[in-house]
Amino acid sequence: MPNEVQNPAAGDVEFVQFWNDVLVPKFIGFKHILVDGLTHHSEAIFPNLNVNEGDKVLDVGCGFGDTAMKLAESVGPSGEVLAVDCCDAFMDFGRKEVESKGLDNLSFANGDVMVMPFEPDYDFVFSRFGTMFFSNPVAAMRNMRKAMKPGAAMTHIVWRRPEDNPWLSMAKEIVLRHLPAPGDGARSCGPGPFSMANEEMVGGMMKSAGYEDIKFERVDAPVLVGRTVQDAIDFQLAIGPAGEVFREAGREAEQKRPQIEAALGEAIEKQKQDAEGIIMDSSSWVISARNPS
Helix, strand or coil: CCCCECCCCCCCCHHHHHHHHHHHHHHHHCHHHHCHHHHHHHHHHHHHCCCCCCCEEEEECCCCCHHHHHHHHHHCCCCEEEEEECCHHHHHHHHHHHHHHCCCCEEEEECCCCCCCCCCCEEEEEEECCHHHCCCHHHHHHHHHHCEEEEEEEEEEEECCHHHCHHHHHHHHHHCCCCCCCCCCCCCCCCCCCCCCCHHHHHHHHHHCCCEEEEEEEEEEEEEEECCHHHHHHHHHHCHHHHHHHHHHCHHHHHCHHHHHHHHHHHHHCCEECCCCEEEEEEEEEEEEECCC
């Protein structure tokens, strides 16, 4: 099975272009946090995923491909995994690792899941921290459902409320003491990491998209935010809510960088540390559902 799938129907909407132009280099620079730091959320749910040997699986918003590789190992040589992301540069890392591991049952496709022409071939659909950034979540999740066989299962993981995720919200609160909030014209990566925190709202979206048997499970887990205090500061000012505030403030942000870094450093130094680095609390929803039979 080839490890590349072309998707001529991919739609490069503005936020997809923003990901590729602005965010991808930042995410690659902090791959050690974004992959290693989120493993606790994957480990908490992977043993219970409704995935069997021989299944055909779709991984939406696969990023660097680490979850797709876990899924490929779960379905075995007789199964198949298609990993989809709108940022090809992320998947280059996955392609190299897949080749080194000899995983012949995993393919990658660059595209916008909202418009990709899926056939109802998949036994299971998965997404870890990807659906939160859909510009039109109902349309995108409806198209994901089109990829599912009748009765097939899906699971997606999203962040809960900002107050349940100090690893992201704390830094934004500190940066906003020094800089103005982004204006209405700010360039965006999509709705943002907390767009699916509301259980009732997301349940309604999924019902509108045609899913049934929708269930929410809360997972609280520590996340790595940096190997060192400076690494954690750099991460917060590059990515996420604090990074957006800092980026949009432009020259003013750079002028105030010393005070902002000092304030962030003071707060980060108070966080837990282990052999990996700086650890903070986080909380996610594991949302499961089915395609009607």
